[in-house]
Amino acid sequence: MTTEQGPNMIMHIGELAEKSKMSLRTIRHYDEVGLLKPSGRSEGGFRLYTADDLDRLLLIRQIKALGFSLEDMADILHIIQTLQSDNAAADTPGTRVKLDGYLEQALERRTKLQDYLARGDEIIATLEALSR
Structure with a gap:
């Protein structure tokens, strides 16, 4: 409602x-x-x-x-909130290092998911070819 x-x-x-x-x-x-x-x-x-x-x-x-843990999710949300706030003092080098680490992990996880998707597409194509 x-x-x-x-x-x-x-x-x-x-x-x-x-x-x-x-x-x-x-x-x-x-x-x-x-x-x-x-x-x-x-x-x-x-x-x-x-x-x-x-x-x-x-x-x-x-x-x-992207498969992040609940703890990582909370940390990522905190980083996003910190960097989107109007408080420039909250944007510390430590926050940026953590952000860079999560960004790297997210890129790696996305690549892995793209690989899984490509393999899925391959088996779907095989199954579709057999069903004709």
Whole structure:
């Protein structure tokens, strides 16, 4: 149930799950481990999420697709938040080194996924040729 539209919209967990194409269970788990805390709670205690929460969840989904651990995901989210903040002092050499490390890992993981996809395409082509 959306109570508002646009950047100020408020969603219950079901709508967040639908918009993100993620399960309620996963979203609840991300809340439990601190990756995605709801922006608020209804009078009945239901989790309430904003458009910013949806954006964060979609970012989590992108990071998860590369196989990063929950701990790495939290660290990557923190780095992104730090570098996107208006606080120039938060942009330290240590943060940049961590960012570079995660970028390198992400590139390596993407390459591995591309290799898997190419192998998948090969077997699909073989199966399709046999099915004719």
